[in-house]
Amino acid sequence: MAEVQLEVRELTVQYGDAVAVRHLDLTAADGEVVVVLGPSGCGKSTLLRAVAGLERPTSGRILLEGRDVTDLRPDQRRVGLMFQDHALFPHRTVAENVRFGPRMQGLPAGRIRERVDRLLELVRLAPLAHRQVTSLSGGEQQRVALARALATEPRLLMLDEPLGSLDRALGDELLAEIARIVATVGTTVLHVTHDQDEALAVADRVVVMRAGAIVQQGTPDELWRSPRTEFVARFLGLDQLLDAEVRDEVAATALGALPVPGAADGRARLLLLPDAVRLVDPDAAGTGDATRTGDATRTGDAAGTGDAAGTWPPPLQARVVGRRFAGDHVRLQVRAGGVPLTVPVWHGTGPAVDEEVRLAVDPSVVRIVEPDA
Ligand code: ADP
Numbered sequence: 001m002a003e004v005q006l007e008v009r010e011l012t013v014q015y016g017d018a019v020a021v022r023h024l025d026l027t028a029a030d031g032e033v034v035v036v037l038g039p040s041g042c043g044k045s046t047l048l049r050a051v052a053g054l055e056r057p058t059s060g061r062i063l064l065e066g067r068d069v070t071d072l073r074p075d076q077r078r079v080g081l082m083f084q085d086h087a088l089f090p091h092r093t094v095a096e097n098v099r100f101g102p103r104m105q106g107l108p109a110g111r112i113r114e115r116v117d118r119l120l121e122l123v124r125l126a127p128l129a130h131r132q133v134t135s136l137s138g139g140e141q142q143r144v145a146l147a148r149a150l151a152t153e154p155r156l157l158m159l160d161e162p163l164g165s166l167d168r169a170l171g172d173e174l175l176a177e178i179a180r181i182v183a184t185v186g187t188t189v190l191h192v193t194h195d196q197d198e199a200l201a202v203a204d205r206v207v208v209m210r211a212g213a214i215v216q217q218g219t220p221d222e223l224w225r226s227p228r229t230e231f232v233a234r235f236l237g238l239d240q241l242l243d244a245e246v247r248d249e250v251a252a253t254a255l256g257a258l259p260v261p262g263a264a265d266g267r268a269r270l271l272l273l274p275d276a277v278r279l280v281d282p283d284a285a286g287t288g289d290a291t292r293t294g295d296a297t298r299t300g301d302a303a304g305t306g307d308a309a310g311t312w313p314p315p316l317q318a319r320v321v322g323r324r325f326a327g328d329h330v331r332l333q334v335r336a337g338g339v340p341l342t343v344p345v346w347h348g349t350g351p352a353v354d355e356e357v358r359l360a361v362d363p364s365v366v367r368i369v370e371p372d373a
Contacts, residue, residue, distance in 0.1 A: 094125055
């Protein structure tokens with residue numbers, strides 16, 4: 001088990017009467033990339049700023065490498081910060097911006113030069129070292145900000161919405177760059193964002209926040225496969241939710257009876273994960289590529305996942321009401337028993353709008369979630 005690098009204990013930050021962060025506990029292991037995900041206003045930046053020393057906690061402690069830093073100034077904490085507006089010195093060159101931190105640390109000139117050169121190589125900006133930062137593109141400025149945040153060799157790198165207002169393609173590119181650089185440097189990262197794709201793409205662990213508190217944390221896979229609440233599910237973009245009445249581990253729903261092993265009797269909220277709904281005969285439209293649309297047979301990945309997987313409910317009749325282009329696949333919108341559902345199919349495959357199809361629901365990827373209050 002890696003050593004704990006950051007430990008936040010019972011942190012509360014208030015602005016007057018408003019509580020931005022409440023009794024929050026959080027740890028990050030050495031070298032771990034922890035991404036705090038949540039809607040605007042949930043307290044992500046406040047948490048980050050408190051760890052950086054830019055916001056005073058109302059109560060609680062912050063430890064770095066086991067040492068209590070709660071009362072230390074930001075520059076005494078050895079943390080690196082990259083903000084979305086990058087906050088660079090506008091009238092300085094790229095190299096001067098990166099040099100600033102190590103110079104404030106009082107390093108000898110030779111070591112500063114060596115460090116700046118190495119970082120500019122790492123962020124692939126060496127050829128632009130003597131350019132004014134204002135003459136750079138948004139993506140280049142973000143990379144200067146990243147190099148500057150790393151220049152003091154922080155024990156914790158903090159990224160606050162690091163993709164800022166970059167467009168999708170540039171943002172993806174920068175994200176891949178950040179991942180490569182972080183892996184090279186091996187530093188612990190605390191990254192905050194409101195974007196679930198960004199969080200799931202880079203995190204070792206995702207921490208979902210709501211109204212100043214953590215509501216769930218886990219690996220991207222754990223969160224995506226098993227969101228505990230409707231809020232977390234919806235925030236991750238999982239929105240196939242159904243009301244149900246459970247009796248003897250069988251849920252009565254608008255889609256029929258679904259086995260829910262271990263569930264208690266009574267009302268429940270069910271989440272169908274994206275791969276829960278499949279076309280029974282994706283070949284019906286005659287386009288052939290059935291294997292990748294998930295053929296809903298009772299074998300394959302359904303086998304061996306327990307009792308639920310062995311008892312698929314009978315296929316449902318449904319009608320295709322739309323097809324939405326989604327890059328590498330098409331999202332087929334269907335209605336079954338009045339319930340809107342989405343079935344991903346690969347390009348050029350699957351039925352057309354208004355066609356009748358048969359659907360199978362894989363009970364092993366149906367979850368019970370806590371309903372939203
Ligand atoms: P996020 O980063 O998740 O968008 P913030 O941490 O910025 O959330 O804000 C959390 C809550 O605290 C919000 O309700 C916000 O309005 C409030 N807040 C943030 N900064 C201040 C401040 N300096 N003064 C008063 N309220 C603030």
